[in-house]
Amino acid sequence: MSRYDEQHDDLAADATSRVSPYLHFGALSPVELARQARAQGGPGVEASVRRLCWRDFHHQVLAARPESSVRDYRTRHDRWRTEDEAAEDIAAWREGRTGYPVVDAAMRQLRHEGWMHNRGRLLVAGFLTRTLYVDWRIGARHFPDLLVDGDIVNNQLNWQWAAGTGTDTRPHRVLNPVLQGRRYDPSGAYVRRWVPELQDMDDRAVHEPWRLPEDRRAGLRHPAPLIGLADGAARFRHARGRVWGATRRTQASAYLPPLRSPWLSRRRPLPAVLLELRRPASRRPGDRRAEPSPGDLRRWAGGVSGSPDRPPTGRQIGASAPRWGTEAQVYR
Numbered sequence: 001m002s003r004y005d006e007q008h009d010d011l012a013a014d015a016t017s018r019v020s021p022y023l024h025f026g027a028l029s030p031v032e033l034a035r036q037a038r039a040q041g042g043p044g045v046e047a048s049v050r051r052l053c054w055r056d057f058h059h060q061v062l063a064a065r066p067e068s069s070v071r072d073y074r075t076r077h078d079r080w081r082t083e084d085e086a087a088e089d090i091a092a093w094r095e096g097r098t099g100y101p102v103v104d105a106a107m108r109q110l111r112h113e114g115w116m117h118n119r120g121r122l123l124v125a126g127f128l129t130r131t132l133y134v135d136w137r138i139g140a141r142h143f144p145d146l147l148v149d150g151d152i153v154n155n156q157l158n159w160q161w162a163a164g165t166g167t168d169t170r171p172h173r174v175l176n177p178v179l180q181g182r183r184y185d186p187s188g189a190y191v192r193r194w195v196p197e198l199q200d201m202d203d204r205a206v207h208e209p210w211r212l213p214e215d216r217r218a219g220l221r222h223p224a225p226l227i228g229l230a231d232g233a234a235r236f237r238h239a240r241g242r243v244w245g246a247t248r249r250t251q252a253s254a255y256l257p258p259l260r261s262p263w264l265s266r267r268r269p270l271p272a273v274l275l276e277l278r279r280p281a282s283r284r285p286g287d288r289r290a291e292p293s294p295g296d297l298r299r300w301a302g303g304v305s306g307s308p309d310r311p312p313t314g315r316q317i318g319a320s321a322p323r324w325g326t327e328a329q330v331y332r
């Protein structure tokens with residue numbers, strides 16, 4: 001761990017601790033890990049302890065707001081694309097066929113190893129939610145099916161982070177998988193390891209195979225990008241009201257009719273239909289997208305009891321519930 005601070009984002013090196021499965025199953029104590037790390041000292045070790053603090057932080061958030069395992073921690077009033085609306089995009093994402101090499105590499109690693117580097121998780125989750133504008137819950141359901149460290153707390157809250165509905169400070173930022181690929185896999189070794197179609201490509205070019213001449217590209221058998229990055233970013237920014245020149249009000253009128261309109265005085269009550277339209281998607285009756293089924297809740301909560309009316313509490317989460325005093329003291 002002494003070089004953790006330099007290497008933790010290097011996709012090809014995959015040089016993080018890989019302790020998360022052991023923490024998840026309770027084979028290792030996070031407090032003990034933090035103690036040993038502190039005893040060893042050094043910038044690398046300090047950086048790894050800071051990562052461990054994220055785990056603790058997410059446990060605290062979920063204990064305080066148990067419903068954030070299934071509902072937006074901070075709603076942005078998204079009308080995400082659903083499983084039905086985006087079936088082909090979701091299937092391509094799950095199978096590593098999006099056409100974006102670093103996203104495909106990470107999704108294929110997940111399928112083959114049940115593992116994915118944290119940078120890869122951030123990238124693929126950002127791609128699904130922001131570039132493809134698919135509901136974060138669809139991705140959050142897929143990960144624990146395959147991940148060896150699949151964990152309701154860290155999975156759900158990191159998905160919310162990636163979707164911009166969680167505790168992050170830059171909720172409308174869209175990650176560019178080409179730039180991220182060049183930055184965190186500069187030699188292309190990670191992509192070449194998991195996307196054999198691109199094995200013969202040069203370091204830099206491997207992240208943008210669509211730039212190859214048509215005849216070389218035809219022989220690659222790697223799919224064309226599902227969507228242009230600019231188009232994906234524009235759709236996301238529009239949905240979030242971040243289009244150039246658009247105000248919050250423009251956003252609201254596109255997705256939620258405004259509270260007041262020129263023909264309605266403030267004092268006059270709003271017609272029921274407008275009130276209904278103004279309700280966030282997650283609150284609309286009959287909206288299957290946002291409301292989790294009782295089955296979903298049970299599965300995401302790893303067998304603990306819960307229902308849409310009564311989500312599982314921090315106490316019910318049991319094995320993954322934090323031990324406040326001791327952990328908080330160590331990180332201080």
Ligand SMILES: Cc1cc2nc3c(=O)[nH]c(=O)nc-3n(C[C@H](O)[C@H](O)[C@H](O)COP(=O)(O)OP(=O)(O)OC[C@H]3O[C@@H](n4cnc5c(N)ncnc54)[C@H](O)[C@@H]3O)c2cc1C
Pocket residue numbers: 008016017018019020021023024048051052053054055056058116117118119121122125143147149150151152154155156158159162
């Ligand atoms: C979309 C998404 C889904 C995720 N799903 C899970 C999951 O199901 N289970 C899980 O344990 N982690 C999850 N993470 C967090 C993180 O990716 C993993 O904890 C980390 O990659 C595990 O590898 P490591 O043990 O080598 O981590 P290291 O980098 O060595 O870090 C040490 C420990 O710190 C903790 N940690 C590091 N990063 C985070 C983080 N962002 N959030 C919370 N704790 C962190 C973990 O306990 C980890 O084992 C997810 C992240 C994202 C972006």
